[in-house]
Amino acid sequence: MVNLSREENSNGTPAPGRVELRDIRDEDLIVMVQEGHKKAFDELVARYKGRLFSFILRMVKDPTLAEELTQETLIRVYIHAAKYREIAKFSTWVFTIATNLVRNKMRQRSRRPRVISLNPAPEDDEMPVDPADTAADPSEGIHREELAGLINDATSKIPEKYRIPFLLREVDQLSYEEIQQVTGLKLGTVRSRINRARNRFRQLIKPMLKNETLLQELERIEARAAEGKDKDF
Amino acid sequence: MRCHKAQDFISQEMDEHLPPDVTVNLTEHLDACSHCRAYRDDLLLGRRVMSATTPELPDNFEWKLQLKLNQTLQHTAGETVYPWAKTDQDKWRWFRNFGAAAAVGMAAVLALAMFVGPANAPRETGPDGNGGTPLGVVDATQSGAGGSDRLPLFTGRPTRGGLYSSGIQRPVAAGGSSRSAGGFLDRGWAGHDMEDLRTIQRLRHRNDQLNQVLFRQQQTIQGMRAHLDTIDTNALDLEQE
Numbered sequence: 194m195v196n197l198s199r200e201e202n203s204n205g206t207p208a209p210g211r212v213e214l215r216d217i218r219d220e221d222l223i224v225m226v227q228e229g230h231k232k233a234f235d236e237l238v239a240r241y242k243g244r245l246f247s248f249i250l251r252m253v254k255d256p257t258l259a260e261e262l263t264q265e266t267l268i269r270v271y272i273h274a275a276k277y278r279e280i281a282k283f284s285t286w287v288f289t290i291a292t293n294l295v296r297n298k299m300r301q302r303s304r305r306p307r308v309i310s311l312n313p314a315p316e317d318d319e320m321p322v323d324p325a326d327t328a329a330d331p332s333e334g335i336h337r338e339e340l341a342g343l344i345n346d347a348t349s350k351i352p353e354k355y356r357i358p359f360l361l362r363e364v365d366q367l368s369y370e371e372i373q374q375v376t377g378l379k380l381g382t383v384r385s386r387i388n389r390a391r392n393r394f395r396q397l398i399k400p401m402l403k404n405e406t407l408l409q410e411l412e413r414i415e416a417r418a419a420e421g422k423d424k425d426f
Numbered sequence: 427m428r429c430h431k432a433q434d435f436i437s438q439e440m441d442e443h444l445p446p447d448v449t450v451n452l453t454e455h456l457d458a459c460s461h462c463r464a465y466r467d468d469l470l471l472g473r474r475v476m477s478a479t480t481p482e483l484p485d486n487f488e489w490k491l492q493l494k495l496n497q498t499l500q501h502t503a504g505e506t507v508y509p510w511a512k513t514d515q516d517k518w519r520w521f522r523n524f525g526a527a528a529a530v531g532m533a534a535v536l537a538l539a540m541f542v543g544p545a546n547a548p549r550e551t552g553p554d555g556n557g558g559t560p561l562g563v564v565d566a567t568q569s570g571a572g573g574s575d576r577l578p579l580f581t582g583r584p585t586r587g588g589l590y591s592s593g594i595q596r597p598v599a600a601g602g603s604s605r606s607a608g609g610f611l612d613r614g615w616a617g618h619d620m621e622d623l624r625t626i627q628r629l630r631h632r633n634d635q636l637n638q639v640l641f642r643q644q645q646t647i648q649g650m651r652a653h654l655d656t657i658d659t660n661a662l663d664l665e666q667e
Contacts, residue, residue, distance in 0.1 A: 238491065242483055250481045260484065264491050268498050341479035362441065363476050369443060388437035395468045402471055414478040 219283035226274045234271055241284075242267065245291050247364050251348045252295045252356065262298060266291045285374045288365060292357060292375055299353065337414055340407065347397040351390050358383050359390030427455040429462050436466045440473070 214222070214236040225233035245266055250259035269290050277286055351359060358376060361367045367375065372383045401407050427435075432455045438444045439452055456463050484490075 238488065242487060242491075243480070246483050246487075247480050256481070259481075260487065260490075263483070263487075264494050267491060268495050271495060272498065272502065337479065340475070341481060344475055344479045345481075363473060364480070369441065384438060384443070385434075387441075388434055391437050391469050391472065392433070394472050395465075398472060398475065399468070401475075402468060411475060411478055415474065418478065 220279050223270075223274055223277050223283050224279075226271065227277070234274075237270065237283075238267055241287055244365050245287065248288070248360050249291060249295055251345055251360050251364060252353075253298060254345055254349045258298070262291070262294050265294055269294075281374055282371060284365070284367065285371045288361060288367065288371075289375045292361075295357075337410070340410060340414070343401060344398070347394060347401075350397055351393050355386045355390035355393065358386045359394070362387050427451050429455075429459060432456070432459065432462045433465055436462065436469060440466075440469060 214232060217225075217233075217236070219237065219240065222233040222237050226237070242263060246259055246263045249262045249266075250256060253259050253262065266287065270287060277283070348356065348360070358372050358378070361372045361375060362369075369380060369383050369387075372378075372387075373380050376383065378386070432452055435444055435448060435452045436456075439449060444452065456466065
């Protein structure tokens with residue numbers, strides 16, 4: 194059985210083996226997984242779980258489903274580890290698996306019959322994301338979760354063919370070449386789709402960007418993140 | 427450089443994917459165009475917001491992953507993931523159980539036939555030349571060299587005076603010869619002898635009679651117990667007084 198638990202000493206500091214694994218490249222870790230080193234897989238999980246979840250959640254918008262698909266991606270990495278060859282970067286391979294899973298899931302969703310409302314509403318895609326509550330009570334401010342929800346809403350309104358390269362670039366920091374490998378698109382197409390998605394995203398979040406409370410919260414979040422990083426170092 | 431083209435380049439410049447000469451031209455344009463500068467600022471702010479709102483996984487993610495992975499590995503290995511889940515193996519379990527029971531039953535029947543069969547064989551080719559004599563197992567063993575060499579199935583004689591012994595001890599065979607001394611159980615019933623049928627009927631009748639006797643005795647005992655209870659209660663009452 195695979196043990197994903199972190200090996201830590203009683204004082205909370207990582208075990209020596211863990212420190213060594215941290216310095217190893219992803220491509221070498223997956224080779225270790227192929228050879229049966231289960232701790233190497235734990236390290237890969239620790240490295241990729243957040244990035245995968247972040248990407249998948251912004252694609253499917255449903256946290257439970259996103260968690261499920263993240264698990265599924267990592268399980269497939271473990272089960273099919275023997276199939277990995279170092280002709281591509283490990284990150285490319287992982288995100289190809291995740292992208293395929295997400296695409297399949299979204300295709301399944303689109304096949305479901307839609308419930309048609311008797312009260313016609315304006316097209317969802319056409320409506321910019323508006324943080325309505327902040328105007329009502331500015332003193333309360335916007336919490337991180339609310340801000341994240343608004344951003345997720347905005348992201349989900351970007352058409353899928355633009356959203357995948359955009360998220361792979363913005364969330365997972367893949368290079369254009371890696372995105373090209375994951376999506377199978379031409380490099381020029383990747384470039385133009387990212388550009389279009391960015392422009393669309395800008396239009397969607399424009400009302401939010403004008404909101405002072407939101408900008409203050411954004412600065413607070415960034416400051417807290419910087420403090421956290423300082424503590425880590 | 428036109429604004430439309432500049433905005434295309436801004437995205438690439440953010441990703442450091444723009445050739446140096448184009449970057450110089452873009453910088454010049456941005457210095458002169460406030461609209462494109464605002465556009466660039468918006469994109470950078472969008473990136474900041476995106477980075478700041480990275481979703482967090484639940485704390486128990488790794489635990490759930492481990493559980494799911496173990497289940498997947500078990501499933502891949504062909505083991506049953508859930509004990510309550512029906513698998514293809516379960517579908518044939520009844521057949522295996524039935525087959526085992528049938529095999530045991532057949533073995534028992536064969537074993538019985540091996541003991542009973544030779545005992546009936548002398549009926550047709552008996553050593554005494556009578557032909558068709560219903561020799562019992564006991565008789566066959568007692569007949570010496572001419573009989574079967576197998577041990578008898580039932581050698582003990584029913585004790586006299588027992589509750590059910592009287593009916594069984596009666597001679598079964600019609601001839602009343604020494605051949606019938608083994609009793610009904612010793613002989614085995616061939617199923618076609620009218621005398622055996624009559625014996626069964628007699629035994630049933632006797633059984634009914636005995637059941638009636640037993641019922642009457644039980645009633646008597648119940649009456650006596652009730653009477654005894656009454657006596658005890660009276661005695662207790664007397665003591666209390």
